Amino acid sequence: MNASTIYLALFLYFVVGSIVARRAGSKIGGGVNEFFLAGRSLSGIVSALTYSATTYSAFMLVGLAGFTYIGGVGALGFELIYLSGLILVAFFGPRFWLVGKKYNYLTPTEMLGDRYQSKAVAAVSAVAAVIFLIPYSAVQLIGIGALLEGISGGAIPYLAGVGIAAFVAVYWTWTGGLKAVAWTDSLQAAVMLTVAVLSVIFIAYRGFGGFGGMFAQLETQYPAWLSVPGPGFFSINTFVGLTLPWFFFSLSNPQVSQRLFVPRSLGQMRIMVMGFLVFGFIYTLVSILWGFSARLLIPDLAVADSATPALLGLSIVPASLALLVMLGISAAAVSTVNSIILTLSSMICRDVFKNVSAGSTEDKELLVGKIFVPLFTAVIVAFATLRLDLIAALSVASSAGLLVMVPALIGSFFWKRGTAAAVLSSVIVGGLVATIFQYSGLRPLGYWPGVWSGLVAVVLFIGVSYFTKAPVEKADEFLGYLRDELGRRKVI
């Protein structure tokens, strides 16, 4: 595809998004709550769209389609079990929201620190999130760089793609904090879903005469792709190893759990949850059908992740549609990256800076948070430029690494005996296990790093809690407040 056409499309996308970001940004007041949480006043629809755009990255139409290409229907099971992880939000969402309002929490890690009465818990959890989410974000930029380079036949250099995506992400975030991010996310979510649905319908009818034709061809030509383990990729160990950490994504990943603080009411949170579920279900199906289409139309690819670029290059796909899909994938990546940058910046200013500086004011805190927006972006770009093996390993390990916070989060709402020492040991040791196992390729008993890091975190959290002193007074007050409120609000 012509490079100037791609540049023009990206420029228009940037201009429209910037208008939305500036309009949203003009409405924010002062203070950290306004900048990082949009004043806890988002509507359910915007919350649902930003939750969707933040959760679903370039992985869907590239990585998940690739999984389907090599492994078949197991990819659907993996992604829909992940989607069912929203069950956790039915239990924990209102709890996060209630204590967030009462204690004015800015970040999920601040909540952990207060609940376990330890500044070290907040700081260590925040740093762990930075360690795992920076490489994960870098991989998003690497994806955009590679996609633009591939689709333009090399005319758009890899670094130009990375730079453009980073600039868009940081500009929109800087313009108006979460309000700008949420509104541009909403725009991007609409683009992602519309383009994906239209393109898969188009390919199904142009390529196979409809979805019935697609499945009829799969059943005759690639029957193994319709069962598990099927062609072999999705052995039960791989399936569990991939799926288990992602099931806990809605709790373990701070850029989405922080979203539980922002709807303006429980009714709006309900719209957020249900809206996300519908979005996620459709987007998952589209990505899987995309992968099946690639399997049937271009069966001899050496690298599964190239299924999407290869599909876009086919003659049955008009150039205009390919351009829109490219924009949709870029939007998915940018909307994930800018949300992560914003969340990590809020964690640094609240959980690290505020805890170590004695005379910090809210203005100073906000300034530090804002400074970290471009700073984190620069680090992510640097990582994307290096393309080190460790970055890929840390990115893959992100779900396993962040999983180690889940026992502490569940414990904070359901277990009075949990202690700060237990949180620290489970997060630090669990995080190390995830990183080392991922980097070295260790798979004891055939199980993936996420299974082991999760297990280590659970055992340490429970075990260490029994030998150390719990913050009983805080636990009683925190859980007592929730018990009363949950009863009044009919939350299970």
Place this chain on the structure above:
Amino acid sequence: MSLERQRIFWGLLFFVMILAAFIIPFTPLLNDLPKAYGAFLFWNLFAVIVIFCLGIITARWRDDDER
């Protein structure tokens, strides 16, 4: 049903459903059925049922001005 009982009921129901989503497609019931109405349909139905259940649970939530 008290909230505590509802919590246990839904918790157990979801646990069984998720366990089924992990296990059933790998059993001979579905792994010998390379059809669109095999694992593909099973996982789609699983997701639809989960969404339906979450619709029921969240519909009961009440805000201050609704009581």
